[in-house]
Amino acid sequence: MAFWITASIPIKQLGDFNSFRRKAETLKVVNGSNLLDETIFEKMAALYAVSPNPQDYRYLSALAVRANVPNSNGDAVSREELFRYRPLRRCRSFETFIHSPLHVNHFSSNPKLARGFIVDAIYNTWDEDFEFVETVVAVDKTKDPILADALVSGKINKFSMGSIVESLQCSLSFCKKVAHKQSELCEHLRSQKMQYINGELCFEWNIGVDYEELSVVDNPAEKMAMTRKVLGNIPKLRNVLNYLPPAQREGFAIAASERHISWGELMGLDKSDIEIIDEYVRLYGNKIPPSVLVVLKKIKEAI
Numbered sequence: 001m002a003f004w005i006t007a008s009i010p011i012k013q014l015g016d017f018n019s020f021r022r023k024a025e026t027l028k029v030v031n032g033s034n035l036l037d038e039t040i041f042e043k044m045a046a047l048y049a050v051s052p053n054p055q056d057y058r059y060l061s062a063l064a065v066r067a068n069v070p071n072s073n074g075d076a077v078s079r080e081e082l083f084r085y086r087p088l089r090r091c092r093s094f095e096t097f098i099h100s101p102l103h104v105n106h107f108s109s110n111p112k113l114a115r116g117f118i119v120d121a122i123y124n125t126w127d128e129d130f131e132f133v134e135t136v137v138a139v140d141k142t143k144d145p146i147l148a149d150a151l152v153s154g155k156i157n158k159f160s161m162g163s164i165v166e167s168l169q170c171s172l173s174f175c176k177k178v179a180h181k182q183s184e185l186c187e188h189l190r191s192q193k194m195q196y197i198n199g200e201l202c203f204e205w206n207i208g209v210d211y212e213e214l215s216v217v218d219n220p221a222e223k224m225a226m227t228r229k230v231l232g233n234i235p236k237l238r239n240v241l242n243y244l245p246p247a248q249r250e251g252f253a254i255a256a257s258e259r260h261i262s263w264g265e266l267m268g269l270d271k272s273d274i275e276i277i278d279e280y281v282r283l284y285g286n287k288i289p290p291s292v293l294v295v296l297k298k299i300k301e302a303i
């Protein structure tokens with residue numbers, strides 16, 4: 001049993017499953033390493049009927065899921081859950097976005113309707129109160145040039161995730177009931193989501209989450225799920241540098257330590273990138289906050 005959840009559409013029951021469908025949106029990040037692996041594009045081309053050529057895509061980052069805070073559908077996922085290992089996908093929950101398809105309005109029943117796919121996903125700790133999963137989205141400009149142009153221009157900038165969730169837990173401290181199927185839902189989650197009960201906001205914690213897709217949508221449940229940056233062609237170091245707010249150091253450090261690799265490897269950097277870092281600091285050093293200079297120094301040490 002599982003719940004099929006999206007962040008843009010109300011709950012919907014599917015087939016033989018007692019499932020919910022939800023979708024959220026996404027903002028997100030930059031890791032150039034996978035982008036240069038053309039074998040990935042060949043695999044994705046076969047799966048999603050998209051181009052095998054990385055040059056046929058436009059790239060942007062988008063916030064996909066915000067952690068620890070319910071969206072307007074009353075769905076929330078904790079940082080702990082986003083880092084939970086998903087054995088069937090052989091990665092952590094937030095990493096199940098990687099290589100998932102990009103769809104429009106969650107029309108995801110046929111993978112070959114995909115307009116592109118998710119190249120990468122990272123956990124971004126923007127600050128203490130704003131943590132989220134950021135994705136690098138590749139949209140095939142040869143398959144859907146209108147969508148690609150709209151995403152690059154910003155005319156379309158809203159996203160929503162689609163996920164399969166093993167169970168839902170009521171947020172109310174005096175309930176906390178866990179439901180593995182619809183018939184097990186407590187009365188609060190059945191009819192009182194996003195209402196205050198005894199002074200507490202009622203929403204549902206998503207537990208055991210596998211992300212299945214990301215969609216472009218008109219009305220996302222997660223209002224922060226928007227384009228963060230258009231990355232142009234194959235994103236690499238320059239985009240990473242443009243991205244680094246001071247608090248992101250923590251996110252990189254956590255991700256690197258959990259993968260047992262260095263920051264440099266995490267971001268797909270090699271020694272040739274040191275020249276670019278030096279050039280960047282030379283050109284913009286007087287405008288770079290001291291905290292970011294520390295990050296750049298650490299990156300150089302890690303390469």
Ligand SMILES: [Zn+2]
Binds near residue numbers: 171172176
């Ligand atoms: Zn309850």
